[in-house]
Amino acid sequence: MFQIKARDGMGRMGKLEIKGKVIETPTIMPVIHPNPEKQLVPMEKVKKLADVVITNSYIIYSNPELRKIAEEEGVHKLIGFDKVVVTDSGSFQLSVYGDIDVEPLEIVEFQERIGVDVGTILDIPTPPYAEREVAERDMEETIRRGREALELKRSKNFSMLLNGTIQGSTYMDLRRRCAEIMGSMDFDIYPIGAVVPLLEKYHYKTLVDVIINSKMGLPTNKPVHLFGCGHPTLFALAVLLGCDLFDSAAYALYAKDDRYLTEYGTYYLEDLKDLKQFPCSCPVCSEYSPKEVYNMEKRERERLLAEHNLYVTFEEISRVKEAIREGALWELVELRCRCHPRLLEAYRQALKYVEFIEKFDPVTKKSGFFYGGYESLFRPEVIRHKERLHRIRYEKIFITTVSKDVEKPYSENLNIPPTDVDILVKDDVFGLIPLNIDLIYPLLQSEIPELYDVEKEHNKQFVKEFMERYRDKIMDIVTYNYYLSYYSSKKKKINRDVIRIDRMLQYQYGFKILDEEIMERIIVRRSKRTGWIRNVFLVEGDEKKLLFTLRSYDNFLIPTEEGAKLLHRKIPYPKYRVVVDRSVERFAREGRSVYAKFVVDCDRDLRPYEEVLVVNEDDELLGYGTTILNGRELMEFNYGVAVDMRKGIRG
Known part of the structure; x- marks a missing residue:
């Protein structure tokens, strides 16, 4: 059972319950060798970091000694881990050797027999860029095996959960189709398979396509496991795209090649040996200098490097979780994706799917919008704002610019005469910002540096299209000034704050909530400390009823009971x-x-x-x-x- 506790982008900080054991996602599953003699990092240290590990059931099945222990005492006892144990089924060996000597249902039944918490079907991992006919045939076989594995699980009442792996090579329609069919079968977890070759060749752009097209077809209520992804630089982006689980053999494999993992790249130990200290404060790096580790015997050197690699892997997972909790995952992704040009290319590819991602991205966040580069112009917060601008029912519009010397919020720092004209300010990032709503997230809650000219050009087409759409309602400067003069002398005065609340409600909910009769009975209370709007009341006789409170960190209008009743009547x-x-x-x-x-x-x-x-x-x-x-x-x-x-x- 899976539930979401916090979120950002398509990333989810969740709680996953597996056979009475609970793990927090996103998380990494260290790959554990089922033979204790070949396990590089001692299990005592793995236990301190991991709530879930993954090992290979096919290796256990193929080794008589390991198989005997697993069948008699269970896989947890075999590897020395009493938390959640996930097993692969031999698909990796199938991809390497082309054939394995076990039947698909036999390996599923074996995983149940040795007490696995989450087993995996024996899928067919089609490599990237395979011929379409091969990819489609392998996908159909994977689906068939998945269906049979579920039937076996249900008929024999297996207690283990089951992974249903998504295949389809690099054909995105096949990935979506596989995800839709497998998703309808109600597996417990959905791994996205056969992506390791993409990772090895830095084909991150294609990886993004594979992830998102798989996500499009999968049910939203199940965790997604990105099989074989274990490098820290990728976690933030993969989580942003909706991956919840990862597995890592990289911590050990890289150590065997004297490679040192960081969240921003990989270094060879030889290139670090002349540093006084490692660029890390994990227990290994705090105790040893690069030269000391470099001069050690190979086995000891590998062990220490593997321990460091595992520490830094979990550290990055923790950093991603905190970013989700703060609503700052996009900012972390923009930072990480500048570690390598191929990662930046992948991030840009992800933004091509922004219409899909926006559906899952929260409408508000506790952290502000931090501009990280040209790519930020395509983030969901910006796209959503431009769409929701059309929720407002404009009658008269005046579009202008504001000096960079004027601080936000413009509505509080400019001397604007009372008017019912909607004044929209051109903005390099958000396109247009109506002054009546400029307190609301993300317009006020944004930090944007001085942009390059090419960045400033980006929104010109949007402004042009907006002006064309509302051309009958847009005033030029002469008409606007004349109208202000007329309004101040002839028109019945309406409190400017009331007009602002009306527009903010339209922007937030998409409907006209305050009619003319209600607007005449609205009063607004401002904060004594900041001078900004804080409460919205409705006057009924001698009584003032609180309708809405502006939440301090995003200025969303939060309804009271009376406000909720009003919304219910009007929406x-x-x-x-x-x-x-x-x-x-x-x-x-x-x-x-x-x-x-x-x-x-x-x-x-x-x-x-x-x-x-x-x-x-x-x-x-x-x-x-x-x-x-x-x-x-x-x-x-x-x-x-x-x-x-x-x-x-x-x-």
Whole structure:
């Protein structure tokens, strides 16, 4: 069972329960040799770092001595690890040698017999760039074996979970088709297979295509394992694209070649030997100098290098998790992808899929938007803003520029006369920023350096298209100034702050929430400390009812009970709704979290972390809160929290 606890991009920090044992994702599974004499890093040290490891069931099966121990005492006892043990089925050996002497169902049954926690089908790993006929034939055989393995598992009531590997070589339609078919079979975890040759040849751009096309066809409620990916430089990008699990033999294989892993590249020990100390503070690097390690006997040198490589691998995984928690994974990816030109190329390829990625990217983050280069112009935050600009119902528009000397937010630092004209400021990154919404994430919560001229050119076409779309509503400077003069002398005054709240609600929810009658009864309270808007009230007689509070870190309008009722009246069904089963209606009204398995319908266009209305099947308002999942995930997940409730509404 898998649930999401935090997220950024398509990356998910989750909790995966396997046979009563819990692991936190994303994580790395060190590859453990089933023969203890050949295991380079002692298991005592592996245990301190890893909650899950992977070993090879085919090697165990093929070695009479190892097989005997595993069948009598179990795989956990064999390798000396009492947490989660995953096994490969021999597919790697199949890819290297072309044939292995075990039947597909036989190796699946063997994995269950030795007490494996997660087993793997014997898939056919088609190498990249194989002939299409070969790739399609191998994929069909993998699907057939997967179906038979699941039937065996169910008929014999196996306790182990089962990996259903996605194949298809470098034919993206085959990857999607394989993912869709395997995804419909309800495997427990979905590895993406046969990518090691791409990694070895630095074909990261193609790797991105393989990952995303596989993700497009896979169910969202299952973890994805990127088979064979173990270098720290790749983790951030792979997690951003939705990979949850990795396995690493690299920590040991690189050590045998005297290679030293870092999160930004690989070094040969010989090139480091003249340094006073290693560029790392792990236990190995803190105790030994490069020259000391270089002069050691080969076996000891390999062991210490492997230990360092394992430490730095887990350190990067921890760094990725923290970036997800902070909402800064995109920034980490932009940093890592500048470690190698092929990684930067891969990141740019990923951004070509931004329309797909945007559906999973949270609408708000605790960390601001940090511009990391030209690629940042294509991030989901920017693309989403440009799309949501069209949610606002403009009547009169004036487009202008603002001096770089004016600090954000422009709306608070410019002397703007009261007006109902929507003033839009040209922006090098976000294209256009309406002053009425410039407090809201990511517009205010962004750090952008002075851009090169080529970067400044990027949004000219967007601005041109926007002006063409709204040409009947755009004022030139003369008309705008004349209208301001008329407005100040003739027009009924409307509080400028009320207009801003109206536009912010349209931008956030996509509908006109405040009609003219309500706008006349809206009052706004500003913070005594910052002077910025903090609360929105509705006046009813002698009473002021709090509708919304502007959240401090992103200035999203967070509804109160009265605000939720207003949204429910003004937003048509099913928009911004999560519909729950009647069996949990009472719990929703009590303000308890909504669990995914009780969601029966929803607005399919929802994005993670949006403020939503929780209703029953008759659209009666039960409460309101923040959705952890997007619209597709709400319909696919059956475990974990779906909506973090703010408050229930009694019937």
